Amino acid sequence: MSPDENKDSSSSPPSRRTFLLASGAAVVAAGAAIVSRFTNAPALLGLDRKSGPRISGGWVNESAALGHRLRDGASMPTPRRIVRVPAVAVGGGIAGLSAAWQLERHGFRDYVLLEMERDAGGNARGGENAVSRYPWAAHYVPVPGPRATLVRELFRELGVLTDTGWDERTLCFAPQERLFVHGEWQSGLDAELLGSHTGRDELHRFDDLIAEQRRSGEFTIPMALGARAGSALDRMSFAHWLDAAGLRSPAMRWYAEYGTRDDYGASTRDTSAWAGVHYHAAREPTEQGPLTWPEGNTWIARRLAARVGTRLITGTPVHRILSNGRKGWRVRAGDAEYLCDDVIFAAPTFLTPYIVEGMRAPGFVYSPWLVANLTLDRWPEERGVPPAWDNVLRSGVGLGYVVATHQALRAREDGPTVWTYYCALTTRDPATERRVLQTSTWSDWVERIMMELAVAHPNIRRCVTHVDIVRLGHAMVRPTVAFLGADARRDPQWAPRGIHLAHSDLSGLSLFEEAQYRGVVAADAVLASQHRR
Ligand SMILES: Cc1cc2nc3c(=O)[nH]c(=O)nc-3n(C[C@H](O)[C@H](O)[C@H](O)COP(=O)(O)OP(=O)(O)OC[C@H]3O[C@@H](n4cnc5c(N)ncnc54)[C@H](O)[C@@H]3O)c2cc1C
Numbered sequence: 004m005s006p007d008e009n010k011d012s013s014s015s016p017p018s019r020r021t022f023l024l025a026s027g028a029a030v031v032a033a034g035a036a037i038v039s040r041f042t043n044a045p046a047l048l049g050l051d052r053k054s055g056p057r058i059s060g061g062w063v064n065e066s067a068a069l070g071h072r073l074r075d076g077a078s079m080p081t082p083r084r085i086v087r088v089p090a091v092a093v094g095g096g097i098a099g100l101s102a103a104w105q106l107e108r109h110g111f112r113d114y115v116l117l118e119m120e121r122d123a124g125g126n127a128r129g130g131e132n133a134v135s136r137y138p139w140a141a142h143y144v145p146v147p148g149p150r151a152t153l154v155r156e157l158f159r160e161l162g163v164l165t166d167t168g169w170d171e172r173t174l175c176f177a178p179q180e181r182l183f184v185h186g187e188w189q190s191g192l193d194a195e196l197l198g199s200h201t202g203r204d205e206l207h208r209f210d211d212l213i214a215e216q217r218r219s220g221e222f223t224i225p226m227a228l229g230a231r232a233g234s235a236l237d238r239m240s241f242a243h244w245l246d247a248a249g250l251r252s253p254a255m256r257w258y259a260e261y262g263t264r265d266d267y268g269a270s271t272r273d274t275s276a277w278a279g280v281h282y283h284a285a286r287e288p289t290e291q292g293p294l295t296w297p298e299g300n301t302w303i304a305r306r307l308a309a310r311v312g313t314r315l316i317t318g319t320p321v322h323r324i325l326s327n328g329r330k331g332w333r334v335r336a337g338d339a340e341y342l343c344d345d346v347i348f349a350a351p352t353f354l355t356p357y358i359v360e361g362m363r364a365p366g367f368v369y370s371p372w373l374v375a376n377l378t379l380d381r382w383p384e385e386r387g388v389p390p391a392w393d394n395v396l397r398s399g400v401g402l403g404y405v406v407a408t409h410q411a412l413r414a415r416e417d418g419p420t421v422w423t424y425y426c427a428l429t430t431r432d433p434a435t436e437r438r439v440l441q442t443s444t445w446s447d448w449v450e451r452i453m454m455e456l457a458v459a460h461p462n463i464r465r466c467v468t469h470v471d472i473v474r475l476g477h478a479m480v481r482p483t484v485a486f487l488g489a490d491a492r493r494d495p496q497w498a499p500r501g502i503h504l505a506h507s508d509l510s511g512l513s514l515f516e517e518a519q520y521r522g523v524v525a526a527d528a529v530l531a532s533q534h535r536r
Pocket residue numbers: 004093094095096097098099117118119120123124125126127139140141142143144319320321322349350351354372374425475478479505506507508513514515516518
């Protein structure tokens with residue numbers, strides 16, 4: 004998972020090593036024995052285990068069972084107490100937390116935020132072990148451009164943006180990205196393209212086409228500021244657009260596929276040309292960043308959750324939302340029934356027909372993903388350029404791994420680390436992939452991940468001690484062809500009065516900025532509705 008590559012060397016962020024020296028924290032690192040991991044020689048030679056160790060771990064954060072009970076109409080608890088509150092927000096991911104942030108900023112505290120899981124954050128949750136904190140899904144936010152005003156306001160409030168600029172500890176240290184191709188690690192995800200005349204030519208033409216699209220003003224963040232339902236690019240697939248542009252070399256097609264698999268969990272065939280172009284055109288090519296933390300976007304989610312205080316109620320799945328006639332809505336969760344005027348629905352929109360009385364399915368398609376956190380007791384053997392934050396294997400079925408300790412100033416460069424491995428399941432249709440994912444075993448997946456990574460790190464099995472894996476059946480929405488024109492997005496009457504949809508899936512782009520924007524817009528609608536009463 005990575006943002007557009009930073010091609011402007013003049014605005015390059017500091018490397019972790021430079022930062023350590025500059026900040027005086029070098030003292031911490033100086034005592035550590037640095038054994039080169041940048042050569043083909045085994046790291047910490049002589050300490051290799053004679054036989055592969057047992058790897059511990061298992062599935063974590065499993066919540067599919069509740070979703071299936073909702074889908075199958077299983078009986079749910081009968082309410083035993085009534086709570087009257089003007090507004091209820093359902094779902095404490097970034098969208099729900101951002102809605103709460105906006106309500107709080109306006110001094111409105113007559114609401115509750117109900118979250119199904121034990122911790123808020125949704126796809127911006129993370130974990131921690133003795134080695135490092137790490138993300139369970141979202142791990143960065145691109146440095147927001149001038150039009151992403153809400154993101155900038157939040158980062159000012161959190162101290163990430165000050166009058167002197169972005170907090171340097173938060174800007175991703177260099178090197179940011181590398182690609183394992185032709186038997187070695189090379190700099191940048193475009194390494195393969197840059198290695199041949201055809202590749203360079205196609206990349207040049209691709210960049211020109213993207214620059215032209217960028218000038219059209221259609222590709223903005225948040226997307227609502229520029230997207231048009233009638234866009235010609237929304238009516239064709241990204242694969243079709245690439246074909247039409249004559250961009251056909253295997254290296255170019257891999258580069259484009261990587262982008263859509265990375266941001267949408269979908270192939271270029273299953274992504275609209277509008278969304279495929281958006282991935283590249285919505286960001287400035289010379290932007291700094293991204294902003295990242297060892298635990299990923301959990302860093303933000305925790306701070307947002309802290310602002311909500313006791314109004315956030317976790318471990319509380321909402322199982323039914325019933326109309327209360329002119330009086331509003333009855334929201335059922337656990338043994339409580341909340342009587343309210345307004346509901347912010349920040350859980351995934353595909354759940355509405357199972358939960359909200361009278362609502363239809365939005366018809367959106369969702370991609371299944373798998374995320375694994377691997378704990379390593381040392382850095383494994385490898386060949387080529389030094390490790391980066393984001394490390395992608397050209398031959399991999401997965402999207403590679405992000406190094407959680409990359410941004411941690413106290414971590415030893417050759418010492419224990421945690422890698423977050425990402426895999427979007429794009430080969431078969433999502434329903435089949437979900438079924439296979441649900442019936443596969445943890446050890447099958449560990450084996451598969453080890454085989455994939457062994458191509459670049461031959462002794463990986465000897466270095467990995469623990470693997471926890473999360474299965475995300477409906478991880479992110481796919482911006483399929485004609486997504487922009489979908490009724491659920493365009494028709495203001497699609498959701499009944501008093502139900503304010505807020506999930507990032509309404510944007511078709513599963514991004515922090517979109518979740519925040521949708522949450523804030525829904526909160527504004529609630530504030531207006533409450534003001535009228
Ligand atoms: C593997 C992966 C990696 C990603 N990486 C990035 C990244 O690096 N950067 C980025 O910007 N974006 C990334 N994303 C996208 C990420 O989804 C968004 O950034 C954002 O976090 C979505 O927030 P949300 O609130 O819209 O949705 P969600 O995170 O889906 O939150 C929905 C919430 O609703 C809750 N909920 C569901 N049903 C109920 C119910 N019945 N009752 C109560 N609560 C319920 C859920 O538990 C969840 O907390 C990634 C996504 C995935 C899957």
